[in-house]
Amino acid sequence: MKPDWKTHAIGRHLVDVPASAQLVETWKYHKDPIELLTPGDNTQFGQLVSQREAQLKAQVQRSGKTSFVERALLLNGSVALVSWYRPYNESDYALETYFRAGKEILRSPGAVTVGKKEKALEFLKRCSDKWREIPDGQIPEGIGFVVGNTILADNIPTYESWHLLIQLAGKPDVTFQVSGFVGAADEGLRKRAGGILASMLGMAAGLSQLRNHARPVGPIQADEILVAGNQNGKRGYGFKWEAPGKDYSLAEPNLNVSLQVRESAYATNRESFSSDDEALELWDTVVNSIRLRAGAV
Template sequence: MQKTGWKTHCFGRLLVDLPAAATINGKYEMRGAPIEKAPATAQGNAAGYIDGRERELRAQKHTTKGSMFLRRADFAGGSAMLLSWDQPGQEYTWKHDTYLVSGSNVFMRRGLVSPSLADRADEQEGGLARGFSARGSEVPTGTGFCIDGGFIAGNEYWPESFQVHVKLPSHPGASLIISSTTQNQVEPSLLDRTGGIGALLAARPGIGTLRKGKTRDTAIDGEEYLVAGSDDGQRLYTFAWEVPGKAESVAEPNITVELMVLKQNRVGDDNPYRPAFTNDEQALELWDGVVRSVRMRPGSI
C-alpha cells in the first residue's frame, strides 16, 4: 500500500509505522511498575516537586510508626526515590515513589516493596535512573526501551511491557491496540486458542473469516485471525496478529496487534453511521501496512 506520510514510532523495543494523523495513548511498565510523566507542576521543577512530596509524606501519620515517610535515596541527575509505608495501619509493605529526571523532564513510577528488599529497591531504582533519558520523536539507536517521551537504556531481562491505543481520524470507530510483553512462560498461540471459533462463526449469518493462518510476509513471523461481519448495515471487524515470543527473553517478547471496529450506537439523523472503511480491501490494506511494519528496533538489544 502507499504509506506516504506515515511515521515510524518507537514503542518499547519495537518500531511500528502508523499514519501521520494517528493519535496515540500508551502505557508502559518496567520491572513491575508503570512509568509515566509526572504532573505538570514537576516539569522543570524536579527538586522542588520531590522535596514537596517528601514534606507531604513526613506530615502524614502512620497509626503506630509516627510518620508515613521512611527514607529517601538520591540518584544521579536529580532523580530520587521516596520510601514510605503503603497504608497508615499496616507494617509489612513499603511503597516507593521514584522520580526519574532528565533535564527539565520528570517521569515517575510507583510500586510496592517488602522491607526486607529495600536495599535491592535502591539498587534497582538507581539503575533505572542512571539509564533514563528524555527524548523527542526521534528513534534511538542505543540499547534500551522506549516510553512516551523517554528512553531507558539497557538490555537486562526484567519484566517490561507496553500497550498503545491508536485512533485514526480517517477511519472513524476503528481502534488499533499494539502491545508487547516479556513473559516467564509462553502461553498457547493465537491459532491454538481460537481453534474452535470457526465452527461458531459459520453458524452465524453475516460473519466470516477474511484470513487465518501464519504470516510469513511480516518482519517477525506470527499468526493472524481476521474476522468481519455485518449488523444492521454496519460493517464490523475483529483482527488479531500475535507473535508468541519466548520465555524470559527481551529479544523475543510476546507481541500482539488488534484492530477493532464495533457497532456504532444511537445512529440517527443527528449521528449518522460513518463506516470505518469503504470495503474489506481497505481494512486489509491498513492492517497489512501496520502489521508488516512491526519489527525489533535495530540496536535495541
C-alpha cells in the same frame, strides 16, 4: 513507508502509524508502571518531589507514626520516596521514584517488602544512571527501552511491557491497539482460537472469516485471525495478530495487534471503513511494519 505515515518507537520496537493518528501509550518496567510527567528544570523537579514528600509526611499510620520513611537520593538528580505501603500494616514499603532524563521527568510507583528495600534501591539507582532524553523527531539508537521522548539505555533481563492505542483521524469507531510484553503464550493464537471467531465481534452469527493462517513478519513468527460480519446494516471487524514470544527474551516478546469495529452510537460505517479492502490495507501496513529496533537489545 507510505506518504503521510511516520515511524514510532515504543519499548524496543518500531511501528509505522498514520501521521494524523493520536497515540496513547502506557509502559511498565520491572513490572512497575512508568508515567511521563510535565517536563521541567531542576527547580520545578525539586518542587514536585518536595510537595509529594510533604503529602506523605502528613499521612499518619495506624501506629501513630508518619507514613513517610525516607528520601533516597539516586543518580543524575533522581529521587525515590519511601513510605509505608498500607496505613494499617508496616511489612511493605511504597517506592515512588522520580527519574530525570534531561528536561523530562518520569514517575514510577512500586512496592517492596521491608527486607528487600535496599536491593530495590540499588536497582533504581542503576536505572537512574541510564535514563536519557531523546531529541525531538529522532529515532533512538542503541540499547534501550523507549518511553515517549526518553530511553532507559539498559538490557538487563526483566519484565517490561508497553501498549499503544492508535486513534485514527476521522475513524472514531475503530479500536486499534498494539502491545508487547516479555513472556510467552502457552500456545499460538490459532491453536487456542476455539470460540474466538464469535467472541471477537460479540456476534453469534453473520461472521465471515477473512484470514486464518500463519503470518510471520520478517523474523517474527506469528499467527493471524481476521473476521468480519454484518449486523443491522453495519460491517463489523475483529482482527488479531499475535507473536507468542519467548520467556525472558527482550528481543522476542509476546506481541499483539488488534483492530475492532463493534456496535456503537454510529449506525453506518462512515466513521470506520468504507470496505474490507480499506480495513485490510491499513491493517497490513501496520502489522508489516513491526520490527525490533536495531541494536535495542
